[in-house]
Every structure is written in structure tokens, then in C-alpha cells.
Amino acid sequence: MLEHDVLVVGAGLAGMRAAIAARAAGANTAVISKVHPVRSHSNAAQGGINAALVDRGDPWEDHAYDTVKGSDYLGDQDAIELMCRAAGGAVIDMEHMGVTFSRDDDGKLGTRAFGGQGRARTFYVGDFTGQAMLHVMFEQLIKSGVRRYEEWFVTSLIEEDGQVCGVMALEIRTGQLFAIRAKTLIFCTGGLGRVFEPSTNALIVTGDGMALAYNAGARLMDMEMVQYHPTTLAGSGVLISEAARGEGAYLLDKNGDRFMEKYAPNMIELASRDVVSRAEQTEINAGNGVDGCVFLDCRHLGETLIKEKLSQIREIGIDLAGVDMVKDLIPIRPGMHYMMGGIKTDVDGLTNVPGVYAAGECACVSVHGGNRLGANSLLDTIIFGQRSGNHAADACRELEFVEFNVDEAVSREEKRIQAMLDRPQNGDRIASVRLAMGETMNKNLAVYRDQAGMDETLHDLVGLRERYATVPVDSKGRVFNTDLVFALELGFMLDCAETITVSAQDRKDSRGAQARTDFPDRDDENWMKHVTVIKGEAGPDISYLPVTITQWTPETRKY
Amino acid sequence: MDVTIKVRRFDPDADAPETYWQEFNFEIEDTATVLDALIKIREDMDGTLSMRCSCRSSICGSCAMRINGHACLACKTQARSVMDKENTIIVEPAGVMPVIKDLVVDFDLFWKKIEEVEPYLQPEGPEPEAEYAASNESMLHLSGVTACIMCGACVSDCTVMEVDPTFLGPAALAKAYRFTADPRDGDADGNSIDRLKQLVKPSGMWDCTRCAECVQVCPKGIAPMDRIMALRDQAIEAGIDNSNGARHAEAFVELVGHSGQIDELRLPVKTVGITNIPALMSFLPVGIRALTHGKMPPIFHKNIENVRNLRRLIKKLEEPKQE
Numbered sequence A: 001m002l003e004h005d006v007l008v009v010g011a012g013l014a015g016m017r018a019a020i021a022a023r024a025a026g027a028n029t030a031v032i033s034k035v036h037p038v039r040s041h042s043n044a045a046q047g048g049i050n051a052a053l054v055d056r057g058d059p060w061e062d063h064a065y066d067t068v069k070g071s072d073y074l075g076d077q078d079a080i081e082l083m084c085r086a087a088g089g090a091v092i093d094m095e096h097m098g099v100t101f102s103r104d105d106d107g108k109l110g111t112r113a114f115g116g117q118g119r120a121r122t123f124y125v126g127d128f129t130g131q132a133m134l135h136v137m138f139e140q141l142i143k144s145g146v147r148r149y150e151e152w153f154v155t156s157l158i159e160e161d162g163q164v165c166g167v168m169a170l171e172i173r174t175g176q177l178f179a180i181r182a183k184t185l186i187f188c189t190g191g192l193g194r195v196f197e198p199s200t201n202a203l204i205v206t207g208d209g210m211a212l213a214y215n216a217g218a219r220l221m222d223m224e225m226v227q228y229h230p231t232t233l234a235g236s237g238v239l240i241s242e243a244a245r246g247e248g249a250y251l252l253d254k255n256g257d258r259f260m261e262k263y264a265p266n267m268i269e270l271a272s273r274d275v276v277s278r279a280e281q282t283e284i285n286a287g288n289g290v291d292g293c294v295f296l297d298c299r300h301l302g303e304t305l306i307k308e309k310l311s312q313i314r315e316i317g318i319d320l321a322g323v324d325m326v327k328d329l330i331p332i333r334p335g336m337h338y339m340m341g342g343i344k345t346d347v348d349g350l351t352n353v354p355g356v357y358a359a360g361e362c363a364c365v366s367v368h369g370g371n372r373l374g375a376n377s378l379l380d381t382i383i384f385g386q387r388s389g390n391h392a393a394d395a396c397r398e399l400e401f402v403e404f405n406v407d408e409a410v411s412r413e414e415k416r417i418q419a420m421l422d423r424p425q426n427g428d429r430i431a432s433v434r435l436a437m438g439e440t441m442n443k444n445l446a447v448y449r450d451q452a453g454m455d456e457t458l459h460d461l462v463g464l465r466e467r468y469a470t471v472p473v474d475s476k477g478r479v480f481n482t483d484l485v486f487a488l489e490l491g492f493m494l495d496c497a498e499t500i501t502v503s504a505q506d507r508k509d510s511r512g513a514q515a516r517t518d519f520p521d522r523d524d525e526n527w528m529k530h531v532t533v534i535k536g537e538a539g540p541d542i543s544y545l546p547v548t549i550t551q552w553t554p555e556t557r558k559y
Numbered sequence B: 001m002d003v004t005i006k007v008r009r010f011d012p013d014a015d016a017p018e019t020y021w022q023e024f025n026f027e028i029e030d031t032a033t034v035l036d037a038l039i040k041i042r043e044d045m046d047g048t049l050s051m052r053c054s055c056r057s058s059i060c061g062s063c064a065m066r067i068n069g070h071a072c073l074a075c076k077t078q079a080r081s082v083m084d085k086e087n088t089i090i091v092e093p094a095g096v097m098p099v100i101k102d103l104v105v106d107f108d109l110f111w112k113k114i115e116e117v118e119p120y121l122q123p124e125g126p127e128p129e130a131e132y133a134a135s136n137e138s139m140l141h142l143s144g145v146t147a148c149i150m151c152g153a154c155v156s157d158c159t160v161m162e163v164d165p166t167f168l169g170p171a172a173l174a175k176a177y178r179f180t181a182d183p184r185d186g187d188a189d190g191n192s193i194d195r196l197k198q199l200v201k202p203s204g205m206w207d208c209t210r211c212a213e214c215v216q217v218c219p220k221g222i223a224p225m226d227r228i229m230a231l232r233d234q235a236i237e238a239g240i241d242n243s244n245g246a247r248h249a250e251a252f253v254e255l256v257g258h259s260g261q262i263d264e265l266r267l268p269v270k271t272v273g274i275t276n277i278p279a280l281m282s283f284l285p286v287g288i289r290a291l292t293h294g295k296m297p298p299i300f301h302k303n304i305e306n307v308r309n310l311r312r313l314i315k316k317l318e319e320p321k322q323e
Helices: A013-024 A060-070 A076-096 A129-144 A207-215 A271-284 A303-309 A311-323 A377-396 A406-422 A429-444 A453-469 A482-506 B034-045 B107-114 B134-148 B159-163 B169-180 B193-199 B213-217 B225-236 B244-259 B266-272 B277-282 B282-293 B307-318
Strands: A003-009 A029-033 A147-149 A152-161 A162-173 A176-187 A227-233 A250-252 A294-297 A328-337 A340-346 A356-358 A529-536 A537-546 B002-010 B018-026 B064-067 B070-071 B087-091 B099-101
Touching: A003 A013, A003 A162, A003 A377, A013 A029, A013 A129, A013 A176, A029 A152, A029 B213, A060 A076, A076 A129, A076 A377, A129 A377, A129 B134, A147 B070, A152 A176, A152 A207, A152 A482, A162 A406, A176 A207, A176 A377, A176 A406, A207 A340, A207 A356, A207 A482, A207 A529, A227 A271, A227 A311, A271 A294, A271 A328, A303 A311, A303 B018, A311 A328, A356 A377, A406 A482, A429 A453, A429 A482, A429 B034, A453 A482, A482 A529, A482 A537, B002 B034, B018 B034, B034 B087, B064 B225, B070 B213, B107 B169, B134 B169, B169 B193, B193 B225, B213 B225, B225 B244, B244 B266, B244 B307, B266 B277, B277 B282
Parallel strands: A003 A029, A003 A176, A029 A147, A176 A356, B002 B087
Antiparallel strands: A152 A162, A162 A176, A227 A328, A250 A294, A294 A328, A529 A537, B002 B018, B064 B070, B064 B087
């Protein structure tokens, strides 16, 4: 029998941080991940990690204020305070583990400017900070001796008498199903980018954890808050880091004008992401773009700076769009990038389901509220990854394993999967269902939204769910059957899409990433609250939670 | 544009599993990458095609495979740039590692090598309270190595690993260099003597044959072979020269510096050491074969013409550099 005190699902930065913490606290810990840990999407974080280092004269309160303001006052201030206070120590910890952070002339950690913040407090490694941190975290995971189930895909949770007591998992390499018993689960499965098409997110980012937890009764929160990043590449939709603007790049319309001066006279290109994305979309809609894009201009930064600090995005531009930022403008547009919402947790990662934790992008503490600041996501992963690992390990001392019939659990799941494999060909394809979902989401739940559009999407999703029930799986074999994995992921994504849409429909104001043309103003009187959703008998049940306000009273945002 | 993707496939679930080729002919956009083309096959034509891929922007390291015979990241390779006159692209799984299914290979060997070099920072002294003080140059230099995404392209095309699976290989040795070159690793001066002592052992840094394939195929410009050469310099500078590799390198310079060419009789003797009787005995069969095939090097080694010029050159190289 495979069993662990703490089983972490997902091995990106949050997952590995959680596992290392739980192991250090003495728990029998394992991580399970559908890809090898270093393939995780934390890799894609480019620009850096925020922290106010007090010894540089940057009080953590300033970072917290910028985060609260960036969240459009929807972030819970107690959680934000906690994160920002711990940030400096967490960055130093990462440095001690071996991250090759950029330095200043004194040999101390150097910073760059990032959007929505009063001063430069973003620590970085070129423009591949996430990759640098992820690989170092994997080094620490190796050192810790945590058991790793690599390329194992969690297909469902095992519940006994309403208690979550383990997971069913597919060993992708053999196609064999296993039940893994666990006292506590920590979901660190990342975002759900592929629910949208296009998205900056990797193909593996399919909301698995959010859907698994939701189906087990977990509360999802702020699901309407979907971040569109201001600079995603025309065509493929791949990310071009905010670090470019942090280093001084301009945004230009088709006439070569810096249009952000109109929208954010102080911060200009470095306003928060929701503000910049809306401005771009407004300009594009007004006909001031070219082929649905505006331009990122890095030419004045010079080749030396670009090579040292922005080498990866230069490479991406050349490889994927044939433009060299040293001498060309990069055509960009707002593109789906990050999920502020997720599984509702407290500051220790605990959800409303006993024994179930969540951390990182799949969780919603909420520290990002309506809009996440650039370079706060890496911080979120390591702070709350560590806290949830610690807390879960502590909780395990008081918990017993729940007995369940392993053979029965395995054979039940075996039957479900075999039934999927046995579906006859009917001309439909998994990819075309996914594409239709992505397109309707990107059409109606993008930068600007309205009721009619969201109604259309909800209607589309009903039809897509019907198609999903019969869509055939081409590949019938067991060994490395990626087609089967895609089919299972698509089910998770459809669940996520529905919760996003109903949450966005419910919120009748514009706040953070949600901009409704039919409710264009922020309405603090009625909507200064979190929209949450729990799975009910007949579909998603909406309810509300208050926003925690400690020291910053909501005011109108200006950048 | 039209493209024909010729994929080498393998289905282990088949009744009689064997490798076969399959061609797909279809339209792709002019800017499409090879990965875009493969995804189109998988999504629109044949869902049984298995491969690993994720980020589409050469950072996750999933989609290393052989394209037209050389290891590449499929997501970093423009289809247009690798098509032949008939618009055909040949796609195969990565080399060295065994195939699991289609383009998916078994990375167990790869990760075993990485773990062998104890891939985590090991400072000998106490941690400072704040960050380690270090120059930006040193961090930039390391970042040039830590930018490795562990895609396995170098291992796939390593000509040593192909014949000797015990070799640590380019990825693991580059990873090791990432620590030996880190001012935070090892003693107070940043010297990682224990690591270097491990790495000079057989199957380590001295087993690279300098074919430069890894430098050629690395999609991130890590240049693993150059890192291996830097490891050798570090080992010799640290006085860890009690290895065949170090002796070989020194003997090489000594012999060439003397006569202007390698003395093939003396080089192996100097490499293993004149007192190493078992190793010397192991050369006997090679020697006998060389003799019977008329390939025995001359016993009396001659100087090349103008050897003095060469000696001057070597002397100059060995002088300490003027700053």
C-alpha cells in the first residue's frame, strides 16, 4: 500500500516548497506530479520575485500597500501583511539555497522596477527567475529525500464517509492505476490557463487541482478574477515579461504614441496589469492597433542591457514571431495569464474540506484579490507552500489514516477509465471540444465582459459538456497514453470554466480584472466581498465572504 | 505551407512492438514550429502519437527530440528552417535514452547522472544572516549554466554516452560545474575540492572526448563541453592531478612541447603511470594488434621540422598572463 502523511499534488514551486517543509517537520511526505518537477509551469515566471528588504530601507508595509491597491482592495489584508512581512526572509532563503540572483555593485541583491509598485523591489535572475528558482527548489527536493511520483496523474480523490483519504493516480508510463492513501493532501497544481485559448500558460496548466477539490466539496473563491497580461506575443500568445517595461520599454499604438500616458499619467507603462491590459484593449477596439495588437518598444534599451537582462524574451521573439527586440517593435496584446481565484484557503493553506490544503496559483488566500502584481506570484508560492507544508505536517500528528477498500477503489476507477477508452469514434475530437471552450471563454470572459456574452458562454459550456460525455479517445493503449490524460484534463477544465463564468456573472461590478461594460463602476457598497462557489446538487452554488481590511481603507485607484 | 512530417514511431502495447515510420502531410502556418506541426498531428489527425511538450517557449525542457538527425527542442525549431526540398522533416525520439513510446524516452538514466553529482549547494561554513556577498559577474556567469533546462538534448547526442552509459555526461557535468564555480559552494574561498575529487574519477570529467556535439545541439547556449573543460582546469589548478585525465593532458603538452608531435608509445604509459602494471598490461592486446596490422608507432620518435618555433609558442602560452 502506498501511503503518506502528507501527499502534495503538483511539484512546481509551491508543491516542492510544501513537501520540503513537511518533510523537515518530520512527516512521511511525497509529491505526485503529472510531469517531472522541473517541467512545471513555475518555469515560466520570468521577471522576478517581490520583497521589501528592511535593511534597504524598504518597509514591508509599502509592499503590502502596493499589493492591496493592486488587488483593487479585494485582497485580504491580513494575508497580504503576512506574505509581505515574510517576503524578505523567503528571498534570502532562496539565495542561500543557491539561486543566482542578480547583484548590485556592492555584491548585494539587486532589484528592478515592476508594475504597480512605488519602488523597485523585484529580485531577479535575468528574465528566467522562475526557472532559476524552480531548478534550485528541485535540488533541495532531491536533498530532502521526499518520495517523488513523477509523471503520475491524479484522476480522482478517494472519499470514505465524506472524508478525503487519498487519491487515485495513473502512472502514465505504465498506464497502471494506484490508490495512494494520505492523511492530508496539499493541492499545488497551479492555474487553469488552458481553459482559455490563447493563453500564456503551458499546455499542462489545466486546473486539475481546482476541479478535484471543487468536486470534493471545496470552496472556490474569486474565480471571476482572471488576469490578462498586457504583453503576450501576437500569434502564439507566449509571454513577453513585464521585466521589459520594468527595464524601461514603451507601449506604442499604431502611430507610435505612448498611449499609457493617457491612462496612467504617473506610472505610465508600469501601472498595474489590469489597468494596462484594459488600456491596450480600449486602443485596439478604437482602431489604434495593427491586426489586433499594439507594440512593445525595447529598441532604446540597447543591445547590452537586452542581452544581459532580457535574453530569453528576445529569443522567444526571434523564434516565434521573427522579430528581434534590439531593432524591431514586438506586436503584443493582452492575453490570459493568471488565475487570481482558486481553492479558498486560510493563511495556513487549509481549505473547508478537512485534511485538504492548497497553495500557489490553485489556491486563493486571497493575497491577489482582483489583480495580482507582477512578481508577487513566485512569492505567493514559496510563502504559502511552506506554510501549508508545515501546517499539514503538524496536523498529521493528530490524524489517523482512514481505511478504505483499495481493490474496490482501483476497480471503480479502472471501469470509469476503460469506459472512456471504449467510446466509439463519432467524428468528434478532444482537441476541438477544448478549442471551442477556450474560444468562448476568451471571447466573453476576457478583458471586457457583459451579461449577454457570459450567457452565451454558459450556454456553450452546456453543449460542450454534452460533447465531452461522448468524445472518443483515439489512443487505446496503456503505456504513455497522453490522449487519455488530455481527455481527463478536459473534464477538469470544463468544471473550471463553469465556475469562472457563473462567478463573473454574479459579480455585478467592475473591479480588478473584471471589467463589465454593463456595470462599469466599482461598487463598494454592494460588491466589496468575495464571490465564492461550492458544488451543489444542481450545479455551482454561489455565496459570499467578507474582505478582511486591516489598515488600508478602500479608495479610488490611480496610477 | 505544405509539410510532410516523417515520424519514427514505437507502440509498446502492440502485439509485436517494433519501430516504424509514419508520414503525415498537411498545411501549417509559415511561422509554425516543428512542435506546432506535431501538436496538429496529435490533435487533428492521430491522437495516438505520444510526446512530451508543455511550455511552447523553450523553458520547460520537455520536447527535446531528434529533428533531421540532431537533438533539438521542437518548440524552438521553425519548421520552415528544417524542411528539405520536398518540404519533409524527419522527427525521431532523443538518442541514448531508451524509447518508451513514439517520441517519449526514458529519462531515468539522465536524472540518475544529475543526482550523482549531489546537485545542491554545499557551503562548508555557516550561512550569513543576509545574502552571500557575490559579484554580479560571478552570478551572471553561473546563470549562463543554470539556464540549463535539463531537456536532455546534449545527452541525446553525446557520442561518449552512446557507447559508454557509465559516463556522467554533459548535462550532469555542467550541473556540477554550476556548483564548483559558485563562490558560495565549498570552502570560504569558494573552492569545491571534494566535488572535484569525485569528478576526476573514471566516467567523470576526463571521459569527454571533446566532440562538441553537446555545444552544437544545446538549445540554451550552455556549452556543456566548455564547462567540462573548465572543470578540468579547476581540478588541475587545485592540484587534483592524480587521474589518468590530468596525466594525459600533462603528458600531451610535455610530448608535443618536446618533439612537436604526440609520441603514441609514451603517451599511454605516461597517462596511466609507469608503475601501474595492470593498466600497462591491458595495453598489450592493443599493441599486438597494432603490430600485426603494421600500425605500431615508431620506437624512435622524431622531432618535427622547426620544432623550436613550437617550443617557443608553448613556453609563451605557459607564461602567466599579463593583466
